[in-house]
Amino acid sequence: xxxxxxxxxxxxxxxxxxxxxxxxxxxxxxxxxxxxxxxxxxxxxxxxxxxxxxxxxxxxxxxxxxxxxxxxxxxxxxxxxxxxxxxxxxxxxxxxxxxxxxxxxxxxxxxxxxxxxxxxxxxxxxxxxxxxxxxxxxxxxxxxxxxxxxxxxxxxxxxxxxxxxxxxxxxxxxxxxxxxxxxxxxxxxxxxxxxxxxxxxxxxxxxxxxxxxxxxxxxxxxxxxxxxxxxxxxxxxxxxxxxxxxxxxxxxxxxxxxxxxxxxxxxxxxxxxxxxxxxxxxxxxxxxxxxxxxxxxxxxxxxxxxx
Amino acid sequence: xxxxxxxxxxxxxxxxxxxxxxxxxxxxxxxxxxxxxxxxxxxxxxxxxxxxxxxxxxxxxxxxxxxxxxxxxxxxxxxxxxxxxxxxxxxxxxxxxxxxxxxxxxxxxxxxxxxxxxxxxxxxxxxxxxxxxxxxxxxxxxxxxxxxxxxxxxxxxxxxxxxxxxxxxxxxxxxxxxxxxxxxxxxxxxxxxxxxxxxxxxxxxxxxxxxxxxxxxxxxxxxxxxxxxxxxxxxxxxxxxxxxxxxxxxxxxxxxxxxxxxxxxxxxxxxxxxxxxxxxxxxxxxxxxxxxxxxxxxxxxxxxxxxxxxxx
Numbered sequence: 001x002x003x004x005x006x007x008x009x010x011x012x013x014x015x016x017x018x019x020x021x022x023x024x025x026x027x028x029x030x031x032x033x034x035x036x037x038x039x040x041x042x043x044x045x046x047x048x049x050x051x052x053x054x055x056x057x058x059x060x061x062x063x064x065x066x067x068x069x070x071x072x073x074x075x076x077x078x079x080x081x082x083x084x085x086x087x088x089x090x091x092x093x094x095x096x097x098x099x100x101x102x103x104x105x106x107x108x109x110x111x112x113x114x115x116x117x118x119x120x121x122x123x124x125x126x127x128x129x130x131x132x133x134x135x136x137x138x139x140x141x142x143x144x145x146x147x148x149x150x151x152x153x154x155x156x157x158x159x160x161x162x163x164x165x166x167x168x169x170x171x172x173x174x175x176x177x178x179x180x181x182x183x184x185x186x187x188x189x190x191x192x193x194x195x196x197x198x199x200x201x202x203x204x205x206x207x208x209x210x211x212x213x214x215x216x217x218x219x220x221x222x223x224x225x226x227x228x229x230x231x232x233x234x235x236x237x238x239x240x241x242x243x244x245x246x247x248x249x250x251x252x253x254x255x256x257x258x259x260x261x262x263x264x265x266x267x268x269x270x271x272x273x274x275x276x277x278x279x280x281x282x283x284x285x286x287x288x289x290x291x292x293x294x295x296x297x298x299x300x301x302x303x304x305x306x307x
Numbered sequence: 308x309x310x311x312x313x314x315x316x317x318x319x320x321x322x323x324x325x326x327x328x329x330x331x332x333x334x335x336x337x338x339x340x341x342x343x344x345x346x347x348x349x350x351x352x353x354x355x356x357x358x359x360x361x362x363x364x365x366x367x368x369x370x371x372x373x374x375x376x377x378x379x380x381x382x383x384x385x386x387x388x389x390x391x392x393x394x395x396x397x398x399x400x401x402x403x404x405x406x407x408x409x410x411x412x413x414x415x416x417x418x419x420x421x422x423x424x425x426x427x428x429x430x431x432x433x434x435x436x437x438x439x440x441x442x443x444x445x446x447x448x449x450x451x452x453x454x455x456x457x458x459x460x461x462x463x464x465x466x467x468x469x470x471x472x473x474x475x476x477x478x479x480x481x482x483x484x485x486x487x488x489x490x491x492x493x494x495x496x497x498x499x500x501x502x503x504x505x506x507x508x509x510x511x512x513x514x515x516x517x518x519x520x521x522x523x524x525x526x527x528x529x530x531x532x533x534x535x536x537x538x539x540x541x542x543x544x545x546x547x548x549x550x551x552x553x554x555x556x557x558x559x560x561x562x563x564x565x566x567x568x569x570x571x572x573x574x575x576x577x578x579x580x581x582x583x584x585x586x587x588x589x590x591x592x593x594x595x596x597x598x599x600x601x602x603x604x605x606x607x608x609x610x611x612x613x614x615x616x617x618x619x
Contacts, residue, residue, distance in 0.1 A: 018498060025500045026415055032407035033416065036428040036474070039467055043439060046446035101342055108339025121343060123607045128350065130521065130603040132528020134570040135592045138577055139353050142585060172346060200328040202335045223434070230436025232531035233570075237577055257438050257531065264441070264535045270450055278535075282442040286435070293434035 047283045054078075054276035063280065069243035069254075071263070071277055078277060080284055082245040086253035090164045090235055091228035093249055097168025098224060102175025103217065109176065110183035111205040125173040133170070137237030140166040145238060158240030158252035167234050171227060175220045182216020182300075183209050215299045222296035226289045232257035256285045354596060361590030369590060373543040374572060378583035381576075383591055385542040389458070389566035390527060392546060396462020396562070397526050401469040402519055406508075408470075409477025409515075414503050433471035440467045441535025449536055456537045458546060459562040464532050469522035476518020480511035513613040517606045524602035528595055530570035541575070542567040569595050 055063070058078045066079020105125075109118050145162035149155045155162075186209050194204040210217065240252030241262040254262070260278045269275055372382025408429070416422035444464035454460045484507055492502040508515075546564030567575075569591060576588035 022498050022500055029407050029411035029415055032404050033411035033425050035404055035408060035470070036425055036432055039432060039443070039470070040428045042447060043435070043443045046443050046451075047439075050442075050446045101346065104339055104342045105346075108336065108343065112336045112339055123611070124347065126607055127600060127603050130524050130528075130599050132530070132570055132595055132599055134528065134530045134573055134577075135357070135596055138357070138573070138588060138592050141577060143353065143356060169346065169349065198325075200332045202332045203328060205335075226434060230438065232436070232438045233574065236531075237574065257436065260438055260442070261531060261534050264445075264537055279442060279446065282439060286439050289434065289436055289439075290431065293431055296434075297430060 043286065047279050047286060051276055051279035051283055053271075054273060054280045057273055057276075058280075067245040069259075071274055076273070078280075080256075080281065082243040083254060083256045083259050083281060084284070085245050085247055086160065086235075086239065086243070086258070087229055087255040089247045089249060089253065090160050090167060090239060090255060091225060093161060093164025094167035094171055094228045095221070095225065097165055098171040098175055099221060101168075102172045102220070102224070103179060105172065105176040106179035106183060106217070106220075107205050107210070110180045111201055111209060122177075125177055128170075128173045129177075131170070133231060133233040134237070136166050136170050137163070137234045140234050140238035152250065155250055156240075156252055158238065158242075159250050160239050160253055161249040163234045163238040164249060166238070167228055167231055170231075170234070171224045174227060175224050178220035178223060178300075179213070179217045182213040182220065185216065186212045215302050219296045219300035222292055222299065226292035226296065229292070230257065230285065230289050232261060236261040256281045260285075357589050357596065358593045360586055361588075361593040364586055364590035365593070374541060374567075374575075375543070378581060378587055381584075381587055383569065383572055383594070385545060386567050386569045386572035386591070387594075388545055389542070390568040392458050392561055393461045393465060393533075393566065393568055394523060394526060396459060397465040397469055398519075398523065400463060401466035401473055401522065404466075405470050405473025405518075405522075406477050406515060409474045409481065410503060410508070412474070413478050413481040414499070414507065429471055429474050432467075433475065436531075437468055437529055438531040438535055440464055441532030443467070444532060444536045455563065456539070456565060457563045458566045460536055461533050461538060461566065461568070462562075464536055465526040465529055468529060468532065469526050472522040472525065473515070473518050476521070477511065477515050480514025480518075481507055483514070484510050513609060517610045517613075520602050520606040520609070524599045524606070527602075528570055528599050530568075530574055533568055533571055534574070538571055539565055539567055 063078055063080055065081070066077060067081045068077040068079050069082045070077045109121060113121065140163040141157075144166055145155065145157065145159065148159075148162055148165075190208055190212060191204055194208045199208070235255045236258040239255065239258060241254050241258050242252055243259065244251055244253040246253060259281055263274055263278045266274075368380075369382045370387065371384055372380055373384050374386070375381045408425070412422065412425060412429075416425070441464060444460060444467070448454045448460040448463055449456060454463075488506055488510065489502050492506045497505070542565060546561040546566060548561070573588050573591040573595065576584045576591065579585075
């Protein structure tokens with residue numbers, strides 16, 4: 001019997017091998033897909049395990065409420081608030097610069113610019129997103145701060161204003177592109193409705209398109225905050241690395257990220273409390289940016305579902 | 308009669324109103340152009356400043372000298388060699404993994420919690436600050452795996468950063484390919500993997516390449532994670548060469564070597580108080596900027612030309 005149909009059985013055998021190889025490939029691809037999940041778990045695992053001994057030495061209450069962060073002093077004090085205040089102040093300055101400029105750019109590109117202008121400006125914006133932050137740090141310290149010192153002579157070399165402004169400029173293309181995407185997704189029929197009632201472009205943009213795209217625009221702002229909080233090199237270079245519990249932009253201060261860099265630049269003693277403290281700071285940073293990112297993505301998604 | 312006069316008045320009022328609103332339109336488009344224009348000019352001035360400041364150092368010696376205590380003779384030899392070697396590692400880790408994940412998510416994964424889990428993670432990883440990857444690498448690669456502060460560690464760290472970019476680019480490129488391309492291949496008896504490898508991936512290649520270039524450009528400029536793993540800022544030696552003249556011609560000793568990269572060298576020079584070092588920093592910055600802008604420019608150009616060329 002088997003001899004009667006040798007061709008078919010050979011084909012079948014080949015088929016089995018074929019299916020087996022296909023299966024192997026699928027499993028290999030799935031494992032690569034899993035790497036993203038593994039990285040997230042890795043981040044959480046490392047941050048928690050490396051900072052656990054830190055929280056045995058420093059109570060959570062002191063960590064979250066003390067306003068003194070002096071890891072290098074003889075009397076060590078670990079209160080995260082000075083680092084948080086620095087982070088929030090610089091991010092705040094950046095937003096004051098980036099939100100109006102970014103929004104205007106987005107409205108202009110989406111509602112006013114001709115096709116040709118938009119196609120020229122968008123790639124340039126994309127280019128700017130690729131500029132390394134260490135270069136922006138150079139500008140903040142050696143170009144923007146000296147200019148600010150001419151206007152305000154008491155400004156110290158290391159301050160939060162200069163890096164904040166530069167960070168704002170850095171974030172503009174980011175806000176502009178996310179907000180513009182949101183506004184372009186508003187259906188044309190809504191604009192046409194407004195035009196038919198005799199509204200001008202500006203009126204349509206402000207009273208029809210922007211309200212319809214609110215969640216997308218807000219998402220752009222939220223994601224921008226998250227970027228500002230996580231930004232490292234600009235502040236590490238230009239804001240000074242001294243923890244300082246203040247919201248005054250003309251003082252120097254350290255951010256969470258700048259602290260991590262300043263410790264990493266020194267001699268890291270594996271297992272020492274200095275080493276552990278950067279992981280504790282890292283947890284705070286990770287929680288802040290992760291919740292903002294989730295919030296941002298959620299708002300953005302809510303927007304796309306509506307139309 | 309009085310009614311008609313009232314009508315005239317109304318018309319005039321409306322004309323004035325329209326004129327006013329039209330003026331608003333014009334004013335806003337000027338504001339928009341002004342904002343974009345001044346941003347562009349500000350950034351242009353910044354980059355020109357960088358290039359002009361660094362210009363005196365832009366010569367061959369700058370690329371062939373080690374960093375030194377004397378700013379005049381200092382160069383970026385160890386930094387650019389370090390950057391290049393780190394990028395080689397990053398490329399060989401991030402590209403296969405990123406492309407494979409992208410293929411899995413688009414072509415293989417069935418809709419469900421598992422695909423959702425991966426998707427949510429990829430989206431979040433793209434938003435994690437780079438310094439957090441540095442902390443992960445410090446805890447995991449440097450100490451847990453015992454890889455030390457080596458080129459291998461830095462390459463792996465940067466590949467974590469590059470991975471989401473490659474995954475997203477791969478997925479977008481694959482998603483744009485119409486189903487009938489796949490159906491034609493299935494119709495002549497191809498297996499799923501054959502369809503993916505011979506057809507889907509071929510058409511997606513341009514988009515994938517764009518993602519890879521953008522990811523590599525980002526990896527060149529990344530500073531924070533590499534500092535966090537404890538890379539040295541002063542390196543006056545080169546790692547062992549990857550290619551040797553004795554069999555087997557390739558060695559991997561360089562993977563374990565200490566290193567520095569371009570942005571760290573720049574950061575180090577910015578942090579010095581002497582102005583002469585700032586000139587070196589500017590020159591290094593100009594090199595980094597030109598490299599990243601060039602790569603991003605190529606990637607954007609590539610993307611636009613693909614968008615124009617492909618008509619299904």
